[in-house]
Each structure stands twice: as structure tokens, then as C-alpha cells.
Amino acid sequence: MSIGIDVKYAARLLVKKPAFTATTVFIIAIGLGLTLFAYSLLSSLIFKPLTMNTNQQFVTIEGEYDYSHAFRRSVDPFHLNQAVQEVDAIDDITFHGPGTALLSGLDTNVGTKKFNATFAKWNFFDVAGQQPIMGRDFTEADNFDGAEKVIMISYEVWQSYFKGISDIVDKMVNVDSEPMRIIGVMPENFSFPSHAQTWLLMPANQINPTKPSRNGAFGIARLKNSSSIEKLNQELSHYNQKAIAELPEEFNWRMRNNSGIYLQATAYKKANSDVREYYSIFISLLVVVFLILLLACINVGNLLLTRVNERYKEIAIRVALGVPRQRLIFQMLWESIFFCAIGAFIAFVLASWGIELTNAAFTRMFAVQQNQPFWWTLSIDADALLVLFVAILFMILITGLIPAWRALSGDFNSVLRDGTRGAMGKKASQTNQVLVISEILLSCIVLVIATILLTTSYFADKADYGVDTDKRITARLELPLEYYNVRRDTEFEAADNKKRNDFYYQLKSRLEELPTIEAVAYMTQLPGTGEGTSHFEIEGMEAEVYDENPVSNNEVIGRDSWRAVGMHIIQGRDFDDRDAVVGANSMIVNESIARELFPDGQAVGYRVRQISSRGEGDWQNIVGVVSDSYHGSAMDTSSAQYNSYHLMDARSRQSINIAIHYKGSELQAKQTLFDTLNATDANVAAYHIQSYQQLIQHPMMLVTTVSKIFLFCGVMAVLLAASGIYAVSANSITQKTQEIGVRRALGATDSNVMKLFLSQALIQLAIGLGLGIVLSMWVIKALQTTMIINDVSYIIGLVGMPLLIIAIVLLATFIPAKKVVEMEPSEALHHD
């Protein structure tokens, strides 16, 4: 059997040259391993439609994504209910809103614990295509006036919190101090829509409003198999026109961008805020990995090509002996198949390892807030294996066909006649030119993108948020509604306000009396985290159109909060009693606002007010200017640098963030907070207690994780690029040994020969780098839409990397060329 012989022959060649085999297999394993990993990552997180054991794809139906605040806009349930009647692509729609549920035992003897809750329409599990494993589903009747309040719990809550007791269904439990009946337990690992632990019904008037309302919800639907997201969006945009036209003027704020987009369908996974925010980073990862795969293919192709060159005479003899050319191609393909098979096996192991690390990173990342989307768990499934298989085929073709094409395009007769390679010299040098240029081109793009992302996330990680985070812990305080009423626009409002403030300030002074506590701050969002932007106008400097006014991030803060986070007043004064009275409307702005928007940087004494399409707020008096700090992650284009602060006393909050500057250990400080809180009011709970550093790193964790992947890609790309460029260039120079022998016989000096090679290298560099830089810029431009790339990253990427490649190419030219030059011409002439 001829195949048997071919296989044996190929196998023997592999064993005979272990170093060659190892190098080749390693390069293949890197290329394939990264491909498999990247596919698993991106398909789990983004591209593979979410179907959840149904045969239909889930989509979200929400408002337009708000990139400047990085949040998903909810829509009116009234419109969702109406839309489902008008569109064809979906059968039913359900909707939900996020929240929390503070559970405490009633029938069961369990402590108080807070869980993620999803407030939903009663058809939620129906649309999700999942029924409880115990008990019953929500029904429309649960929604009727006077019906008993019910709650659905997850398998995990049942197992851990309720200790898995068998008669859990129908038990009563306190949910935020309201007794409710547990109607069922959902299956294991079910946490739809994202990270739900309990499910509750929305209030009836929010599920079925009879006219446009101020309520907000996120829609979910299952797409009919005969339809598509595009089709659904077409139908929705028809509906939107109608809905917008009929919308009472008081709801104009729903259409803030005036883009005519209201209800909008998105593939379920793509609607995730993290994915939306870092979409271009994910896409660049895809590009980088694909380029590395190509680079690996070319490197391996070149290695095999070198081998063909070594065996060129043997191949010529085989052709002369009448071996058909297809047979020879197959013989070379066998070799590639062997390499790729072994490489694929190692790639599988590498990718599994990477997936394990990434899963662990995700677990860490979402641990504090328990909000890992359930599909953010990577695994190698059947279609990942299919992709691996396709990648292997692709690799076999490229790596096998480069050498085969080359081997069979020569003139065998002349090879046999006189043993020179004159006849194939020209083809060979063309192949080599193309190889070197592609190596340079690919390396350039991969390295530029990888380093820019890497350095950007590095600097973001090291970013100075304008605050001191050392020896600070933070937490979120939530005042239970049953003890701290919120009765807006009523006679009780002022009393409610005072009760909340009294609690906050009492806690602050109790803490600050302790010797281990230096200072306490309250802020709605602490610098380094969540931001928002609203337009504001300065009295006497108003813009014609509201949205041509500057924007700033607004925070509500407690008195005497600056020192606890290491900020300080620069002009004017801090908030005090004068600002606590109703109607004082005092405000503090940060240094950037004062410096850039006010004459001579003097902002104190001016009046400003918030303004939007909905109208304008009250005039606020600027009483002070505080040092700059930054909200949001430093990598994010929406990160706020203009900040305005309002005093908590007048706008007291039901929940707020606390930052504590302590002495001693972090653990001790957390305990102190816990104890003092209990002593002040045992009903108030603190959540997400963590160090300030942890809090700041949190929004960056996804980027940090992805940038580790980029670091790995970058290191591999440098390795592949350097070894590849060297091998290709050395190979092309070695092939010219004989020609150099001739030239030197004719009197070429060392510098003549060097110049010959260097000028060739420079041409290749010019073409490869030229194209490479242009293509990289194009990718960077896409990246810039969602992230800030700082100047140092640009320089390292667009100047440093090309210089690195130039250095590699020059070395890869110089070293082999020197070897050829130092050879005796007589030896060079007989080189083959």
C-alpha cells in the first residue's frame, strides 16, 4: 500500500530530527492552542447564541445602550406588552428588573442574608423555557390584587441557605421584612437572566400599565427559528415610529438621543454591559489570535520548506523515477499531518489550562458582588472541537502546500543534469521574499495591537485616581425601608431625610472617636468607580442648546469627607451647617472645572445648574473647589474628569458608599465597622466590604484578565516573529550561498555582498512595515471608539515595535550573511 509507505517515510523523518520536530510541534501547538482558547472565550461570552436547552435564540429588547454612562437603558413595560402584539419574529416577551432580596427565616430557622433578585413578569420561566424542579411556576393569578406574595428560589439558595430541606415548597420566608410563600425551586445552575438567586414578581401595576408609565424593565424574548434579529429589529423600528409618535410629551426623556431608536433587539450575550464596553478589545483579541495562527503557519511552512530544499535532489530523482506529482504532494502533506496532529494534542492541553485559569479569574472577578453571568463559564464543547479541526486543516494546507508548491514548481531536469539550482533559483527567491514580507507584516500588526492594549491596560491599572487608597476600606450601606421610610413629596419627607442623615453622621462620629479610625467619608460613588455625566450650564455662560454645555459627573457626599479619601479643598470652603438648610443649594466643583471653565480658574461665587432635554434644575452656588479625582475606569472613554459635589444633608440617600481611613490591619478595620454599625443600628447592613484598592480594581478586572491573555499573545508573537523572521531570512540567505560564491569569484568584496543583502532586507522591511503600520492604525482606530489610548502606548506600539522588528530583521540578515561572507569562495561555490 503506497499510503503505508508514505506514512512510514514521513514518520521516520520526524524521529530522525527531534529538535526540528519539537520546534515545529511547539509552534503549531501555540497557534492552535490560542485559536481554541480564543474561540471558547469569545463563543461563550459573545458569539454563540444563548438558547438554554430550547431550540430558539434568546434576544434582549431594551432601549438604546448608553455608552457615555456605560449602562443599558430600560424601557416601559407598557411598550413591551404592546410591541409583542405588533411583531412577528417573536411569540412572547417577558421582562425583568434587577434587585436584591434580604431573606430571613420565618418557618425555617435561618439567619438573614442578602441575595440577588430578579423582579419579573409572571411568564418569565415560560419564556426562559425552564420549569421549577419542585413546586410550581408563577401564574397570572399571583399578580391579581390581594394575591399572596410569592418567591421562587434557586437550587443553590435552597441547598446552601435552606440547607436543602425537602419540604421547602410552601414554606414562608421574610423577603425585605415582608412574608412571602416559596412556590418552587429552579433547577441547578439556573440563574437566568444573568446571576439571579431569587425571583419575585414585579408589582402588578408595573407589569400591566394601561398607559405609558415611568417604569423601566428589560425585555427578553425567544426568536422564532424562521426569523432573525435583523428582521425583528425592522419590525421593532416600525413599532418604534408609532410608539414615539403617540408618546405623551412628559415622556420625551425616553428618547434622549433623538435617534428614533427605542425598543431594540440584541443577541442576548452581546447585551451584557461588560461585553458592550469592551467589545472592540474582544474583537482585537480575535484578530491577534488569527494573526498568530497565520504567523505560526508561515513559520512551520518555512521550516518544512527548508527541509524540502535540503531534499530537493531526492525529490527530483523521485520525479525522474516516475513518481506522480500528486503522490509527492501527499507525501509532504503526511508530514504536516503528523506535526499538526501532535501539535493539536498539545494545543488541547494548553487551551484547557488557559480555560481553567480564565474561569478561575472570572470567579474571583465576580466574587464580591456574586454577579457572574451564568454563561461566563468557558469550556471546550463540540463546536470548539470543530473549530480546532478546521484550524488543523487550514494549518495542514498552508504548511503542507507552501513546500509542496515550491518543490514541484522547479525544473527537475536541470537539477538532475548539472546539480545546480540555477533553474529554480528565481522561484525560490520569490517564495522567500513573500515569506519574509508576510512575517514582517503579520508580526508588525500583532505586536502593535498587543503592546498597545497591554500598555494601555497597564497604565489604567496603575492609574492615579486622585485619591489615596492605602489603608482604606469601603462598603455600601443600605438603610432598610421598613425602618427608614422614603416618602417623597409628602409632609414626612424632611423627617425621613433627617432620620437617615442622623444615622449616617452618628455612625461617622462613633467611628471617628475610635483610636484606630482616622476619618470617614460618604459618597454616592467613590472615585475610581461608577461615573455618570450630565450637562450643566454656568450662569452668564450658557450655551444655546442644552447639550452644548459642558458635562460633569455628580456625586452626593457627606460633610468632612475629603480627608478620608485623600482629597482636599483648594478654593473656598467645604460644606458646613450653612449648606444644610433647605434652599441653600450649595455645590463644590473640582479643580478641572474651575481651571478650564471659569475666568482665572476662580469658580467660587458662580452659579450653575443641571440641564437636560427634560428641563433644568435649581441654580446651585459654588462654595468651594476640591482637588481632581476620577470616576470610572481609566481605560474607558467615558471616565469623568469634571466632577460636581452636592451635600448629602439636603439630598439624603437610602444607600450610600462609605470609605474609612484606618490605622492597623484591614481585618480589624472591617470588624470595627461591623461592630460600630451594630451598635448604632443593628438593622442596617453593610455590603461589599472590601479594601479601596479592591474596589478600584474591580471595574478593571475584566481588562486585567484580557490583558494577561494579550501579554501571553504578545510574548508568543515576539517569539514567533523573531524566530520566524530569522529562520526565513537565514534560509533565504543560505540558499544564496552559491550565488554569493559566484559573485565573490567575480570579485565582490565583503561590503558588496553585505550591501546586497541589506538593501534586500530594507526593501522587505519597507513593504512589510509600511503595510503593517497602516493596517494596525486601522485596528487602533476601531479600538479608540471605546477606550482611551495614552501617548506612551502609541509610542511603544507604533514606534517601539517597528524598531524591534527592524532590529530583528537586520540581525536576521547580518548574522547569516556574515557566515556566508566568511566562507571560502570555493566552498560557497560548491554549496547546495
Added chain:
Amino acid sequence: MSEQTKANNVLVELKNINKMFLTDEVETHALNGINLSINKGEYLAITGPSGCGKSTLLSLLGLLDTANDGMYKLAGHDVSSLKRDERAKIRNSEIGFIFQSFNLISDLTVAENVELPLTYRKDLTKQQRAKNVQVALEEVDMAHRAKHFPSQLSGGQQQRVAIARAIAGSPSVILADEPTGNLDSKNAETVMSILDKLHANGATICMVTHDPRSAARSERIIEVFDGKIVSDQFNNDVTAIAV
């Protein structure tokens, strides 16, 4: 001829040349105590069995390789211990090579191949180089193929171009290693008659051959055996013709 004029006429002088190759710890004594002098205008054939050292001797003569010891004088100058670039310069101006396998550079046209050694000189203008190329190609009757690439030529034509390249820089000696080895008898005859013509016009030629008919056209035949010159005689027939 007096001793004086004879000494002035000596172009190449080898004294006690030894050449040894080291491969895998095995020493091959390719040349063993070679003494040889060649006069200007001489037409010399080197013969001998395969592996006896003919090509090695020619490489040493052409400064393509260096001897392990011994003395080599070319046109009265000691060239045995020159630096790489100095040797390149001498090869360029004093020596023309003709190889068995032609060794034309496939990326370059016929004219560019012939011009190649001239481009390594600094004393020629572009016009002068073009003129030299034209003259050399006419000499071998290949001027009409100047723009072709080597792969478009027959073996005989390639070898004629190679000869043109060897003579384009008017070297003082032409070294040819089996110049007809890859050619059929008709093409071989053409090449040999070109060499005859060059010799008749005063060129010094040193040719390795194992073909007795080719050797018979030279003035002087040296026989090498096992790295030694075992016979050195004037070819009376040829001399008779030449005289």
C-alpha cells in the same frame, strides 16, 4: 629566450603548495608540494583522474581558497597571505573564471551577468561598462541575446555568456574548470574554439579537463595524480601549429 625575459614573462608561480581538507576528523591531502609556474600567454591544460586535486589547484590559482602552506606569486606579487577584500580585488581585475556548471545568476539578464564583475570596480563609468559588455558578448557571438535570462538559453549558450563574463574585465589569466563538462560535443567544440581564439589573441588560459581532445588543443599539459604533479610537458603538436 634569455633567463631575464623569461622571469619577466612569468605570470604565476607556485612553490611547495600544500592543501589539506579536514572533514569529520579525516584529513584529505588534496595537494602535496605543488611547484608550478605559468608564463604570460600560455595555454595550459591540467588533467588527471577524478579526485586527484585538479579543481583544488585551480581554486588556489584563482584565489578562491588558500593553501595551508607554500608560496604563491601572481604577476610578481606575493598573494599567499592577503586579506579577503584584497583577494577579491585581485580576482576581479586579474582573473576570469569559467565554471563547469556555468554559474550564471538566474535573476540577472545576460548583459547584467556579464557586467557583474565590472560593477565591483570603481574605475569604470556606466558607458565604459556597457561598451565592455558589448565587446565581450560579440566575442562569443551572444550579443543578440543580451536581454534574455539564463534560463532561456541552452547550456552551450550559457557557457558562452559565462566566457564573456570571464573576459569582460580583461583579466590577465582565465581559469576554466571542465568548461565543456556539461556540454554535448557540438557545443563543446564551439566553446573550445572560442578559447582558441582568445589564446590566439594573447590570453593566458589555464583549463582543467579530463577530455583528451580538449587537452590536445593546449600548448602545455600538466598531469596531476594524488595531489602531485606527475608530468609537465609541452604539447608539440599544438606548439607546432601555433608557431
